[in-house]
Amino acid sequence: MSLLRVGSSVAIIALAVIWTVIVLAAESQWQVLAALVVAAVAIFAFSRMRAGRDLAFTLNDSGPSIIAIIPLAVLVVAFAIHQDHFQLMMLASVLIYGIACVGLTVQFGYAGVINFAGAAFFGIGGYTAAVLGSTGVPSLLTLLAGGLTAAMIGCIIILPVLRTKGHYAALITIAFGLLFRSFLEVNHTLGGPQGLKVEGASIAGRSLLNGIQLGTLEPSFYFNYVLLALAAFTLFFLLARNLEKSWIGLNLDAVREDTIGASVFGINVAAWRIFAFVAGNFLIGVAGALFAMMQNFIAPSNFTFSDSLLMLSIIVLGGIGNLWAVLPAAILVVVLPEKLQGIGEYRIFVFAILVVLVLRFRPAGLFPRSMRQFRREVGQ
Amino acid sequence: MNQLFSARDVSVRFGGVHAVDNLSLDIVEGSITGLIGPNGSGKTTFFNAITGLCKLAGGRIAIDGQEIGGLQPREIYGFGVTRTFQRSRLCLSLSVFDNIVIGRQNALDLGLIGNLLRRRRFNEAVRENHERVHALLMAFSEPLARRIFDPLHSLSMIDRRRIEVCRALIAEPRLLLLDEPSAGMTPDETREFMDDILNVRKNNPRMSIVIIEHEMDLMQRVAERCVVLNYGRMVADGTFETVVADPWVQEAYLGTS
Amino acid sequence: MAILFEYFFNGAVLGIMYALVAVGFTLFFGVLDVIKFSHGDVLTLGAFSGLVAFLALQLTGLDLPVIGLVIVLVAACIVTGLVGAAIGQFFVIPMRNSSAFNILLMTLMIGTAIREAIRLFYPTGANPKAFPALLPNSPVEIGGVFLRLDSLILLALGFAIVFLTHWLIRHTKLGLAIRAVAQDGDTAQVMGIPFKQTVLATFALGSMLAGIAGVMHGIYYSEINFGVGLLLGIIGFSAAVLGGLGSIWGAIIGGFAFAALQTIWVVLFPDASGYRDVFAFAAIIVAMTIFPTGIIAERYSERV
Numbered sequence: 001m002s003l004l005r006v007g008s009s010v011a012i013i014a015l016a017v018i019w020t021v022i023v024l025a026a027e028s029q030w031q032v033l034a035a036l037v038v039a040a041v042a043i044f045a046f047s048r049m050r051a052g053r054d055l056a057f058t059l060n061d062s063g064p065s066i067i068a069i070i071p072l073a074v075l076v077v078a079f080a081i082h083q084d085h086f087q088l089m090m091l092a093s094v095l096i097y098g099i100a101c102v103g104l105t106v107q108f109g110y111a112g113v114i115n116f117a118g119a120a121f122f123g124i125g126g127y128t129a130a131v132l133g134s135t136g137v138p139s140l141l142t143l144l145a146g147g148l149t150a151a152m153i154g155c156i157i158i159l160p161v162l163r164t165k166g167h168y169a170a171l172i173t174i175a176f177g178l179l180f181r182s183f184l185e186v187n188h189t190l191g192g193p194q195g196l197k198v199e200g201a202s203i204a205g206r207s208l209l210n211g212i213q214l215g216t217l218e219p220s221f222y223f224n225y226v227l228l229a230l231a232a233f234t235l236f237f238l239l240a241r242n243l244e245k246s247w248i249g250l251n252l253d254a255v256r257e258d259t260i261g262a263s264v265f266g267i268n269v270a271a272w273r274i275f276a277f278v279a280g281n282f283l284i285g286v287a288g289a290l291f292a293m294m295q296n297f298i299a300p301s302n303f304t305f306s307d308s309l310l311m312l313s314i315i316v317l318g319g320i321g322n323l324w325a326v327l328p329a330a331i332l333v334v335v336l337p338e339k340l341q342g343i344g345e346y347r348i349f350v351f352a353i354l355v356v357l358v359l360r361f362r363p364a365g366l367f368p369r370s371m372r373q374f375r376r377e378v379g380q
Numbered sequence: 381m382n383q384l385f386s387a388r389d390v391s392v393r394f395g396g397v398h399a400v401d402n403l404s405l406d407i408v409e410g411s412i413t414g415l416i417g418p419n420g421s422g423k424t425t426f427f428n429a430i431t432g433l434c435k436l437a438g439g440r441i442a443i444d445g446q447e448i449g450g451l452q453p454r455e456i457y458g459f460g461v462t463r464t465f466q467r468s469r470l471c472l473s474l475s476v477f478d479n480i481v482i483g484r485q486n487a488l489d490l491g492l493i494g495n496l497l498r499r500r501r502f503n504e505a506v507r508e509n510h511e512r513v514h515a516l517l518m519a520f521s522e523p524l525a526r527r528i529f530d531p532l533h534s535l536s537m538i539d540r541r542r543i544e545v546c547r548a549l550i551a552e553p554r555l556l557l558l559d560e561p562s563a564g565m566t567p568d569e570t571r572e573f574m575d576d577i578l579n580v581r582k583n584n585p586r587m588s589i590v591i592i593e594h595e596m597d598l599m600q601r602v603a604e605r606c607v608v609l610n611y612g613r614m615v616a617d618g619t620f621e622t623v624v625a626d627p628w629v630q631e632a633y634l635g636t637s
Numbered sequence: 638m639a640i641l642f643e644y645f646f647n648g649a650v651l652g653i654m655y656a657l658v659a660v661g662f663t664l665f666f667g668v669l670d671v672i673k674f675s676h677g678d679v680l681t682l683g684a685f686s687g688l689v690a691f692l693a694l695q696l697t698g699l700d701l702p703v704i705g706l707v708i709v710l711v712a713a714c715i716v717t718g719l720v721g722a723a724i725g726q727f728f729v730i731p732m733r734n735s736s737a738f739n740i741l742l743m744t745l746m747i748g749t750a751i752r753e754a755i756r757l758f759y760p761t762g763a764n765p766k767a768f769p770a771l772l773p774n775s776p777v778e779i780g781g782v783f784l785r786l787d788s789l790i791l792l793a794l795g796f797a798i799v800f801l802t803h804w805l806i807r808h809t810k811l812g813l814a815i816r817a818v819a820q821d822g823d824t825a826q827v828m829g830i831p832f833k834q835t836v837l838a839t840f841a842l843g844s845m846l847a848g849i850a851g852v853m854h855g856i857y858y859s860e861i862n863f864g865v866g867l868l869l870g871i872i873g874f875s876a877a878v879l880g881g882l883g884s885i886w887g888a889i890i891g892g893f894a895f896a897a898l899q900t901i902w903v904v905l906f907p908d909a910s911g912y913r914d915v916f917a918f919a920a921i922i923v924a925m926t927i928f929p930t931g932i933i934a935e936r937y938s939e940r941v
Binding site: 108112114116157159160163164167168170171172174175176178179182183186305306309312316345346348349352353355356359360363 | 750
Binding site for chain 1: 496
């Protein structure tokens, strides 16, 4: 019975992997559109069928080893497209935005702390990587520094975010995001509107720009970035999932649902909101640093308010608070505009309308978050 | 009997309204005190003042002689004060287990390492807490105990009231404040519910309970002492029988003279 | 001295525009306790509708001075009023029981959709558009200071609209309904006040104010840009918060306070005018930190 459940779940994930390869490798826009229709029908069908519920159950109530499914699935996709620079870069971008959205999930999905300045913290990570790139700091340390800088600069607006509630806190993060961008535009030491060049990543003295040899395969150098982004994503995903299934995750939920009830039961509401905000900004900063290294170049126009909204779109479309929904939704938001040149220019318009419709008619998102249960832990 | 709780000249004001007006009340360990009075007489506001949810305009509140007036709600929890709410304040999207285990805040390990990395030990903690929550639920209702991992929003209003009391009880408080715990229940259900609470109290006989209730039968049965509030002031204090006989109370509360 | 007066005067014109936006936020929050973040982009829509109306007038050769202004304002009001009411009808009212964040994000996204639609579908919408000078902009001398006549008229117009709105809220049946719903929607409904119609009327009214502010903005700067709504919306919302969300006069005071801050920055640091926006956003963050519930505290009670 449990085997059957796992079997159908594996089948769904295999289909999703094939679907992703087809979309990434699609040559014509019609192929992408057809794939989209198939996906829409499949999501609709599975969400009503047993198989869909089984998948949600398998993903949420298995032990930590289930997370291995992520590197497995992504590696299959990566090998399938190993020669194409552009497709691999898109895959790496999906993973990098995925890291940032895990951060947003911790902030908003768990603790209910609104952050409309995602792109700004992403940018702080990127600019940190740009500044450190020429100093010879090892790349992994640069990633860490990007995260730490974003977390620290985020502390500037902790006080106003804590003192105000709901709408007001949102306004503060919006103002901060716009402030960041205006500042970059007029500040010449950070390159002004032209931006900065960023040194590519290198690990153990080996630049990622040198392709690696895998048996008879000679993949594009972007393959290296996929591997790096995949390692980071998997690590943060594991930590975030453990966080959700822990007393801390429980406290964050309590803080989000009812601050008064939480405080009466001894929960330090302010401390947990700070924790979620700082931890989330750290992840977003790491993602930004990695993105900058891969792109070799950043400019203020990469970090607009619309980009913050796109990041939020990923978690809202996927399903607020559902970590497993981050990657599929990131594929939707990151890859589709690139593949459908027709909507490239219109992408913010299209996603804005899509998010409005999802919020209006399916507010829990395409893949709603499952309730935390400790059945497995207590042996039920 | 040791004195547990003491309020001296406590006042709470909303604008110009004296919601609680120079109220003084002492409570000894292991007692059950009923708080009665018409709507708007300041009963719930007094609970809010004790748990730190509203600011004192004057007066002092102490547990064991230690001042708790002006502390944050979460600090007051640390003194062993828990409560239920008139309009239930539970997390609808969480499971029954999650909602109750929140009450054990001080007993949970909240360290990052313990939660994120040492998962085996964390799982043990889950099992231990599950046993406690399950045992407590069993004291109230066996069918409810079987639904320990059901989402709270799937529960009936009456079961939610039970969960709220469980959340307050599992902390093993020294002072339990119940704000109309039986609202919406039939007299039979109310009686059963109260008996369950008293049963659980046997494990923790030093716990004191203050209960706000409109159900007079219940008050007569469980409250060793009744305190009557009107316009934020105490108008009577004594056993149920003496309080009910008081002409002040008859006029203010029961509406007859 | 004369220069200072000029700054003061320009700040006042800015202030009245901010105030008009802030009053809209205050009205919405009053009747439905929601923040409609699409408000700033509705303003842009108003300005562009006015522009289109003017271009149409030009084609028909009817662009006479006073009538031109009136028709542009009317067009802006019609479009913004309809769009505002439609957003209320189809998106905000059906969502009013969901979480504050969902409403916030949804209205932000509606605003984004409007903003992007203008950029994409208005011919060369990504570039700033010249806004017609609908008012005579000859200089006028007042006590040795030269001021632009159109700015003077704008200031007077703004104040007239504010007083008109105040009168509407205080002395008409609609105003009574709005105040009743703002006090307590359920009770108002029991008393026979049509809740939905009142809310929609409020949304239309508030959005019209934004439309007028948009036209004023266009005339004042002689150009209009698809992105102005974002900044104006944020400043207007901050002004409303500063004024205590729920009081019209508070919103107006908040609007002028922001204009004063910006003007003071330009007077004190004329060389750092590039940092003007940075300062404006920083001012918002600082102001909200110091007055999280406004200078005039919002009536605030959490039921326990």
